[in-house]
Amino acid sequence: MSLQPAQRPPSATSVPDGTGVSRLAATFARLRARRELGLFPYLMAGFPDAATSHALAQAALEAGADGFEIGVPFSDPLADGTTMQRANAKALAGGATLQTAFDLVHTIRQHSSSVPAVLMSYYNPIRQRGEANFAAAIQQAGADGVIVPDLPPEEAGDLQAALQARGLALVPFLAPTSPEARIRAVAALAPGFIYCVALVGVTGARSDLSATLGDFLGRVRAQTDAPLVIGFGISQPAHLERVAALGADAAIVASALTDLVEHSPDEPVAAARAYLAELKATTRGPVVR
Numbered sequence: 001m002s003l004q005p006a007q008r009p010p011s012a013t014s015v016p017d018g019t020g021v022s023r024l025a026a027t028f029a030r031l032r033a034r035r036e037l038g039l040f041p042y043l044m045a046g047f048p049d050a051a052t053s054h055a056l057a058q059a060a061l062e063a064g065a066d067g068f069e070i071g072v073p074f075s076d077p078l079a080d081g082t083t084m085q086r087a088n089a090k091a092l093a094g095g096a097t098l099q100t101a102f103d104l105v106h107t108i109r110q111h112s113s114s115v116p117a118v119l120m121s122y123y124n125p126i127r128q129r130g131e132a133n134f135a136a137a138i139q140q141a142g143a144d145g146v147i148v149p150d151l152p153p154e155e156a157g158d159l160q161a162a163l164q165a166r167g168l169a170l171v172p173f174l175a176p177t178s179p180e181a182r183i184r185a186v187a188a189l190a191p192g193f194i195y196c197v198a199l200v201g202v203t204g205a206r207s208d209l210s211a212t213l214g215d216f217l218g219r220v221r222a223q224t225d226a227p228l229v230i231g232f233g234i235s236q237p238a239h240l241e242r243v244a245a246l247g248a249d250a251a252i253v254a255s256a257l258t259d260l261v262e263h264s265p266d267e268p269v270a271a272a273r274a275y276l277a278e279l280k281a282t283t284r285g286p287v288v289r
Helices: 010-014 020-034 050-063 082-093 098-111 123-129 131-141 157-164 180-187 213-221 237-245 255-262 268-283
Strands: 038-044 068-071 117-120 145-147 169-171 194-197 228-231 250-253
Touching (some): 038 255, 068 082, 098 117, 098 131, 123 131, 131 157, 180 213, 237 268, 250 268
Parallel strands (some): 038 068
16 A cells, blocks of 8 residues: 555644644655554543553553543443443542643643643533633643544534644544445545544454454545554554555554453553553554555
8 A cells, every 4th residue: 555644624734733634644744754653652641540641641651652542531432331331330439620731732742842731521521611711721741633533524613623724633533334325424524534443333452453453444445545544452462453454544443442451450550561562562563554
């Protein structure tokens, strides 16, 4: 596959280097130049508690993370499986809020000015804050954009406009069941990257990825040069090798990492650092695309 620079919205050209979409663009350009798959750990803000989530972010950076997806705790995470539902519930029980996610991004930004961090939030907290106010808040925190799993692209105009005005990215979802019209609609958003769901269903670590993943990525790539980031079910080095060979730009590791943290109560940070370092070592190996 020819690895070409991702298309960007016109407004991105006026954004200072090192912020918003420019930070995402620089990261994916670096990864493509190295022919290297990016590793984006998912961290739930406030899980298992606020202090540990901050330590996990630092450990992930030390392990070589190329970017982050930061979860905003929410009471009704409809796209999430049981692992992430428990993480949401535990974070909320500990008092985590949208501000907790902003604080976690700020910690990442204190340790790295170049590694992008994108929030994952359901639409309700964004609507409660207001699109313009939300965009201003995540920019102040140092985030680069937002993933909104329950906001279809046809209804994303107001949020996209608010984000673009500040040089931030709206990251849309596509699933293996997405029809061609939906793929074209997502491509038209000129996103910072496209979150490609690796399977049909909710989040959760899997032993195998879908046999049709290659066909799905091919359909998306035919419509856009935007970076493609794979999520849902990624848990093993072999998964990273496969999605890299299929032409993905990065992979998000969420439920498997959360499971590890949950089941390593005495040393969650050390366990996460070792796990992510093992995964990142796989992405640095020779990849044929």
